[in-house]
Amino acid sequence: MPDAVVIGSGINGLVAGAMLALDGWQITVVEASDRLGGAIRTDTEVFDGYTVELMSSWHPLFVGGPAFAELEAELSRRGVTYLNTDKPTAVACADGTALLSTDPDATNAAFESLGDLSSWSSCMAEFGSKIDLAFGLLGTDFWRRSAAKFGWTAARRLGRRGVVASGAELLEPASTWLRRDFESPVSRALLAPWALHNGLGPDDASSAFITKVIAAALSQGGMPVPEGGGIRLVDALVGIITNNGGTAVTGTAVTAIEVDGKRVTGARLADDTVLSANTVLASVGPRALYEGLLGQAPGVPAEHVTAASKFTYGRAAMQIHLALSDPPAWTDAALGEAAIVHVLDGLDSVSASVNAAWRGHLPARPTVAVGQPLTVDPSRAPDGGGLLWLQLQELPREVRGDDAGSIDPGDGSWGPATRDAFAERAIDQLRPHITNLDAAIIDRLVLGPAELQDLNVNLVGGDPYGGDCRAHQFAAWRPLSSATGHATGIDGLWHIGASTHPGPGLGGGSGYLVASRLRDQRRRRRFGRRPTGRSSHG
Ligand SMILES: Cc1cc2nc3c(=O)[nH]c(=O)nc-3n(C[C@H](O)[C@H](O)[C@H](O)COP(=O)(O)OP(=O)(O)OC[C@H]3O[C@@H](n4cnc5c(N)ncnc54)[C@H](O)[C@@H]3O)c2cc1C
Known part of the structure; x- marks a missing residue:
């Protein structure tokens, strides 16, 4: 009997599996597809002699995130090497071209030639002074005590009026920001498309905030990729799981999650085998979870089922x-x-x-x-x-x-x-x-x-991003408007993946947040203290 079954081998499932495996958990990863990695799919057969990332390719979110910080030594031991560039992005638009560099002098020169140096500099200086809060907001588990600590830190740093003003900044559309602050159509075209990479458009609420986060991340961190392709990362994460007693099976779909009252008891596979487990992490969409895998399980809160039925794709x-x-x-x-x-x-x-x-x-x-x-x-x-x-x-x-x-x-x-x-x-x-x-x-x-x-x-x-990422279905409202976080209302069953907070991308954020929480719970139990985070929250 594994300690935990992870449904789906995308970045979040593998990050969670690897972190828990290193904490001594026996992990079984079950993957429906014939390959592990989810939206990381490196192919060497489609073009002879070429290594092609069929889907996701760029890893700045992973390298800049907490999962990498935690797993870096184990990954590097298993051969993962990140390569990088000082020229992460550029634009070719109707009005000209421009290039954004990790070298501040080069980027400043580019914006100077566009007549937008002061706008770029003041944006980065102002945003840079609270970038830890911006990343903190995107990486916070809203349903743990640490969220209150984060809120307190933000309030102390920004003050009451500052928090309110930051709220407006957080909601501003990129098109409003870019038209107001940047003169050159080339500067605007350099920055605006980055909103797309979080599933937004430049007229959507919060697209200015997301674009600033990405611009700051790229201009500081470049555009890392694993040497040889994302498969190297997948293999290493799976290696951490299997080297610590776990398994990963492919070509096997989980068809149902087994529940006894309000507690998860395992996962049923396509051939009707049941993997018994007290903990299950499901990296699937909300409808697949509540309408499919959980079926009509009586213990599932009705408001979650209703909220899942309203979840929309992008x-x-x-x-x-x-x-x-x-x-x-x-x-x-x-x-x-x-x-x-x-x-x-x-x-x-x-x-x-x-x-x-x-x-x-x-x-x-x-x-x-x-x-x-x-x-x-x-x-x-x-x-x-x-x-x-x-x-x-x-x-x-x-x-x-x-x-x-x-x-x-x-x-x-x-x-x-x-x-x-x-x-x-x-x-x-x-x-x-x-x-x-x-x-x-x-x-x-x-x-x-x-x-x-x-x-x-x-x-x-x-939809590459596991659901509409506009503000009404993001942050505290992702995955469900009934504000569940990663909990499901069923003890031991956790919802992870791009459909859940902090959303899509290769950061592995939801896997990291849930694994951290489970690890903390188990440590508290080991030391005889009551666990504080029950998975049935919400
Ligand atoms: C074309 C494309 C390009 C992208 N480019 C980038 C990029 O360059 N950089 C970036 O940061 N992000 C990129 N993204 C976004 C990023 O790749 C995804 O948000 C992220 O990989 C999603 O990870 P996940 O953990 O949610 O799981 P997923 O990658 O969605 O994997 C989930 C896995 O679960 C399996 N599964 C589902 N249901 C079951 C079941 N019932 N039983 C067993 N297995 C099941 C699926 O087969 C799948 O393999 C891209 C996405 C796409 C689609």
């Missing part, structure tokens, strides 16, 4: 992978050195594209995030070759129309014709910026919303 994504015979020849050669270049018209096109997606329309001028993995890890392609990881994040989950009026939405289901026509629209946007694109493409792979969901059942409708 926009869809598309990944396009291009194997190139040569490095991309950017018209502005400096862009060839940036890890991620956003290619777009400008701030307005991001707003329009996000709005189109929410209306069910294909955007006419989508924002293309052009990832260049070789700028950080040259080992991922044959010598002299090129590799592009393109991400599109302004897609409707169901297609009802096309803002450009040229793609037939068909039955709305993202079939191959819609997928490939839209991929071609995105690639076409790169042509003015990358002069050798057509000549250099050896092979391409397009993963539309349907293919993403096929790879990972948690990516419902191709």
